Amino acid sequence: NAGVTQTPKFRVLKTGQSMTLLCAQDMNHEYMYWYRQDPGMGLRLIHYSVGEGTTAKGEVPDGYNVSRLKKQNFLLGLESAAPSQTSVYFCASSYHGGPVGEAFFGQGTRLTVV
Amino acid sequence: GDSVTQMEGPVTLSEEAFLTINCTYTATGYPSLFWYVQYPGEGLQLLLKATKADDKGSNKGFEATYRKETTSFHLEKGSVQVSDSAVYFCALRFNAGNMLTFGGGTRLMVKP
Numbered sequence: 001n002a003g004v005t006q007t008p009k010f011r012v013l014k015t016g017q018s019m020t021l022l023c024a025q026d027m028n029h030e031y032m033y034w035y036r037q038d039p040g041m042g043l044r045l046i047h048y049s050v051g052e053g054t055t056a057k058g059e060v061p062d063g064y065n066v067s068r069l070k071k072q073n074f075l076l077g078l079e080s081a082a083p084s085q086t087s088v089y090f091c092a093s094s095y096h097g098g099p100v101g102e103a104f105f106g107q108g109t110r111l112t113v114v
Numbered sequence: 115g116d117s118v119t120q121m122e123g124p125v126t127l128s129e130e131a132f133l134t135i136n137c138t139y140t141a142t143g144y145p146s147l148f149w150y151v152q153y154p155g156e157g158l159q160l161l162l163k164a165t166k167a168d169d170k171g172s173n174k175g176f177e178a179t180y181r182k183e184t185t186s187f188h189l190e191k192g193s194v195q196v197s198d199s200a201v202y203f204c205a206l207r208f209n210a211g212n213m214l215t216f217g218g219g220t221r222l223m224v225k226p
Binding site for chain 1: 118120122148150155156157158159160163203213214215216217218219
C-alpha cells in the first residue's frame with residue numbers, strides 16, 4: 001500500500017538553486033495537490049491538477065511551477081529558490097471532488113533554503 | 115473567501131482528560147467538513163468527516179458534529195491518551211470544488 005510517495009524527504013538548497021519535488025500516487029486518482037506547511041499557518045495550496053495535462057494555481061503559486069504529464073505523477077519545481085520557500089511540502093491526491101472524497105497525503109518534503 | 119479558524123495551541127492535557135478543539139468556518143454555502151491528524155514526522159491522515167448539517171463524524175474515540183447554525187465543527191474526545199499527541203487540522207471542502215481549505219492546526223500534547 002504505497003499510496004502517495006514524495007521524493008526527496010529532505011533537501012537543503014542554496015538561494016538561487018533549482019530543484020524538482022516528485023509526487024507519485026498509485027490509487028488512480030484524478031486530482032493532485034501541492035501544499036506547503038508553515039508554523040501557525042496550516043497548509044496552503046500552491047498548485048493543483050484535476051487531471052493529466054492540466055494544472056491550476058492555488059493560494060500561493062508564486063515562485064513555483066508544476067507539471068502533470070502522467071496521471072500518477074505531479075511535479076513541483078522551484079526555478080530559483082528563495083529563503084521564503086523554506087517549508088515542509090506535502091503532496092495529496094483524491095479520487096473526486098465530491099463531498100465524501102478524502103485526500104490522501106504523502107509524508108512530506110522538508111526543504112531548507114539557505 | 116472561505117476560511118477555517120482553529121483555537122491556537124499548544125493544548126497540553128493529562129492522560130484521560132477531556133479534549134475539545136474548537137473549529138469554526140466561514141463559507142458561502144454548505145461545505146463538507148473534515149478533521150485531519152498529523153503525527154510527528156508523518157503526513158496528514160483523515161480522522162473524521164461530516165458532509166451535511168447535524169452529521170456527526172466519529173473515529174478512534176474522537177467526535178465532531180457539523181453545526182450549521184454556529185458554523186462550527188468542534189473536535190472532542192472523552193479520554194485522551196499519550197498516543198493522541200499530534201497536530202490536528204480542521205478543513206472544509208465544497209462539492210464542486212477540489213481543494214481542502216485548512217485551519218492553522220492545533221498541537222495537542224498529552225502527558226502521562
